Amino acid sequence: MQAESLQRRGYERQLEFTGNWFIDAGILGFVNLMEQVYGKTLDLREVDAIEGKFLYAFWYKIINKTVEGWLRKDNFKTKELEKSGRNIKEIRENVNSSIMEKMSIENSKIIQNVNFSDIDAIKRSILKINSVSKKNIREAFLPYEEFLNKKYSNGKKTIIENLDNIGFIAYSDFFRNLFIFNPSKNRKGKEVEILELFLNLLRNYSVRSDGSDVFDKSLNVFLFTASDFHNIYFGMPQTLKNLENIYGVRITYLLLSIPWSFIWIQKNHFFHTNSFANSYDIYRRLQVYKENRRNSDALFSVTWNVIIDTLFENKANFFLENLQIIEYSSIEKQQIQHVEYLSINKLNAALLLDDIIRANLNKRLPCDARRGNAEVWLIKELLDCNTLFPIALEHITRFTKERKPRKKGTSKPISLYLSPSLYALMIDANKQKLSANKTHFNPDFFAGYSNLVDNIKRDASFASYAFNALEECVKDGDEQDIYELLAAIKGGDRNYYLYVLYHMLLQCKDDVNRSIVSEYIFKNIIRNEDNWRQYALALLLKVVRTWKTTN
Amino acid sequence: MEDDELRKSVKNVKDAAYQAYAGQTRNYKQKLLYGLLGAMRNKDRSRFMNILDVNLNGVKGAEQVSMARCIMNEYENIQGPHFETYAYSIIAGILASKDEKI
Numbered sequence: 001m002q003a004e005s006l007q008r009r010g011y012e013r014q015l016e017f018t019g020n021w022f023i024d025a026g027i028l029g030f031v032n033l034m035e036q037v038y039g040k041t042l043d044l045r046e047v048d049a050i051e052g053k054f055l056y057a058f059w060y061k062i063i064n065k066t067v068e069g070w071l072r073k074d075n076f077k078t079k080e081l082e083k084s085g086r087n088i089k090e091i092r093e094n095v096n097s098s099i100m101e102k103m104s105i106e107n108s109k110i111i112q113n114v115n116f117s118d119i120d121a122i123k124r125s126i127l128k129i130n131s132v133s134k135k136n137i138r139e140a141f142l143p144y145e146e147f148l149n150k151k152y153s154n155g156k157k158t159i160i161e162n163l164d165n166i167g168f169i170a171y172s173d174f175f176r177n178l179f180i181f182n183p184s185k186n187r188k189g190k191e192v193e194i195l196e197l198f199l200n201l202l203r204n205y206s207v208r209s210d211g212s213d214v215f216d217k218s219l220n221v222f223l224f225t226a227s228d229f230h231n232i233y234f235g236m237p238q239t240l241k242n243l244e245n246i247y248g249v250r251i252t253y254l255l256l257s258i259p260w261s262f263i264w265i266q267k268n269h270f271f272h273t274n275s276f277a278n279s280y281d282i283y284r285r286l287q288v289y290k291e292n293r294r295n296s297d298a299l300f301s302v303t304w305n306v307i308i309d310t311l312f313e314n315k316a317n318f319f320l321e322n323l324q325i326i327e328y329s330s331i332e333k334q335q336i337q338h339v340e341y342l343s344i345n346k347l348n349a350a351l352l353l354d355d356i357i358r359a360n361l362n363k364r365l366p367c368d369a370r371r372g373n374a375e376v377w378l379i380k381e382l383l384d385c386n387t388l389f390p391i392a393l394e395h396i397t398r399f400t401k402e403r404k405p406r407k408k409g410t411s412k413p414i415s416l417y418l419s420p421s422l423y424a425l426m427i428d429a430n431k432q433k434l435s436a437n438k439t440h441f442n443p444d445f446f447a448g449y450s451n452l453v454d455n456i457k458r459d460a461s462f463a464s465y466a467f468n469a470l471e472e473c474v475k476d477g478d479e480q481d482i483y484e485l486l487a488a489i490k491g492g493d494r495n496y497y498l499y500v501l502y503h504m505l506l507q508c509k510d511d512v513n514r515s516i517v518s519e520y521i522f523k524n525i526i527r528n529e530d531n532w533r534q535y536a537l538a539l540l541l542k543v544v545r546t547w548k549t550t551n
Numbered sequence: 552m553e554d555d556e557l558r559k560s561v562k563n564v565k566d567a568a569y570q571a572y573a574g575q576t577r578n579y580k581q582k583l584l585y586g587l588l589g590a591m592r593n594k595d596r597s598r599f600m601n602i603l604d605v606n607l608n609g610v611k612g613a614e615q616v617s618m619a620r621c622i623m624n625e626y627e628n629i630q631g632p633h634f635e636t637y638a639y640s641i642i643a644g645i646l647a648s649k650d651e652k653i
Binding site: 494495506518 | 584585640646
């Protein structure tokens, strides 16, 4: 790949990213694909074998994944099987493991014996592994033929009937728009032709069946279709030959490898940094965690630690500011869903580098029904440059409504995330202070916002001191007042908030706690006309959490 | 008025209130504060100032005089757009002041 072009130039160099995330995703995906199929011993400098190796690896992975996907469907009529007195779980496990095992044995045979510079031999091996898989599936499912569900071809065929029709057991959401994966093309008896077309695509960039090398949605779901590029006056759609000229590598290797650069952590993520080594490290570590931990929540929470650890070990604070996360949830109806491009600006990087703040933000708060009852991940909101105050407010409001399940067994009562909410509010308040009456590039920007983190922590500790004191001041009967305080915050009515709060304080007999709260109110709410709401809400956190449970 | 100036001036008013009402009885202050808060509920400036002035007039002492002077000095500011801020600073000051020693 790169090595090919580099050797042509007469020197060797390590793999490096180009700075364009799309191409870089391809580079990482290519390396991952090769490693997954051939192990870590792969030497990318064997230039002659690269084409053959990629050809085989690509098809093997696609076939492997498709078979796995098929086995995950409910192929069996469960009830009828159980009526006939058989154990459905056992049957399913036996069938699945025998098919997958036989496939991997066949694969290792091929890898050991095939000469990867001989393209014809590789074509034969791909055909072989396809036909062997077909045979294995047929053999494994044949004893249960009468108990099979019709889950294929829009519910018209069983798994065995489906085998009679299709050529390669190959289906990929990512490449669904590519003509060779089209169901009308991928028919029995056309396998050789498809491989020929694929090779043509690899070598001559014929993305369309008419030989055009346009760089559009047919090769990658992230892109538009060529007809969507209607701004013809400004320029034509990019072509693959142009891309090859820019990057100096055979571009189809990269573009076809992109799916393997994403890792599934509740969504598909690709972590793009400036350096290949860092992105590769992050991917590798997450992969290890993923294999060891089944619980996706735990995995979710370690993700950021892995990223930060990796970047720290490489002494690369700089990289955090240039980290870009590309994510999508799934591909449905040939459209890629929920694509997001997250990047980290200097201010957020400063926040994330702090352990306490990161640990607190790395939580998901249950929020309003408006967001589909979804839990909102604070770091993501921060990276999106959204204000965190509305999220904390929604979270607290929902908590007041759903602290106890309305009906038994309908929904779990949610709990209040005290410390994450507190930090979210304090971060929001301090960020707003930064921007007030100042130019964009103030000295803080160049100093890396050194004071910001300290200020946030100081505010958070003062607020926690104050809300503990307020909890002591509030009596059980003050529930109505708390609702009114929350309503005043929502409505932005500072006068009413202060009125109700001082009324409560006047009734309190505990002088020490009263003066602590009063001092907090004076410093952060009375003297602060701009962003008092964050501090006002922070003061209520503890009371909201405890007031009803004491009743 | 600049932010810093406002903060400083508000602090002065609060400190004056704190000084003026230190040593008064708890009940006395409680009654005064309820009156002031009642005025603030409707954002009734004149009533708030009326209650405060009458109260300052009734009690004789060096601190009260200095608070009255402070309020007169800041009178323009207090009656300006930041009235709410000043009013609650006074309330905060009175609330925080120490009670009469028994």
